[in-house]
Amino acid sequence: MRKPIIAGNWKMNLSLKDAVAFAEEVKGTVPASSKVDAAVCAPSVFLAHLTEAAAGTDLKIGAQNMYDQESGAYTGEISPVMLKDLGVTYVILGHSERREYFGETDAFINSKAKKAFEHGLVPIVCVGETLEQREGGQFESVIREQTANSLKGLTVDQVKNLVVAYEPVWAIGTGKSATEQDAQDSCKFVRDVVAAEFGTEAAEAVRIQYGGSVKPENIKEYMAQPDIDGALVGGASLETGSFLKLLEAI
C-alpha cells in the first residue's frame, strides 16, 4: 500500500514570522505519521527556521527548487548539500512555473533529480500539460515525454521512493480543478509510463500526487481514486486551518 503524501507549495508567499508560526501551530497537530506524510515546501530563506521549528515532528520540510551541482560558482543557486545540511526532506523539481518562467527542461530536471537522490533528498517531480496541449490532443505525448525524460536513468529503487506530482497547468492557481475522473485517468497514465520505463514494481510503489486547485472541499474525491496518492497544494496550504483540514480528510 502506498502511503498518501500531502505537500504544501507555498511558492513565493508568507513572511518569516508567518512561516514559523505555521510550523509551530501545525507540527503538533499533524495526524499520525502512519496515515499520511505531511510536508510544506517553503521559500529557501525560510528553510533553516522551519526545519528547526519542526524538528522531531511529523511535519516535514521541503524546498521548491535546487541546483544540480554540490557547490561552485553558481551565483544565486542553492545546492542539494545545503538543503540536506538544513534538514530538508523533499525538493519540488520541475514545477510548471519553473518550466514556464525559468525555462527548465526535462534534461535539467532529470539532472537535479539524480543529484537530489545522491544527497538523500526525496524529489517531487512535477509534470503537467497546458490547456493548449490538452485541447490539441497532445496530453499523452507531453506527459509521456515529461515523465520518461525527467526520470531517465534513475534506478528502480529511486523511482520507487520518489513522488511524481501530476499538475495540469490549467488547474494551478486558477480555481479550475480537474474532475476526479480526469485526475485519476491522468495519474494512471503517469503510472503506466513509469511501468513502461521502469517496470511494474516501480510503478506500483511510486507515489503520484494530483495538484491543481486542491482544497479541503474537494480533496476527498481525489483521494478516493486508486491512482492518486496525495496532493501538491498551493493556495490551500498557506493557512494552518485549511492545511490541517487537507490532512484530516485522508
Ligand code: PEP
Ligand atoms: C501548485 O502550486 O503546485 C498548485 C497546485 O497550486 P494551487 O493548489 O494553488 O492550484
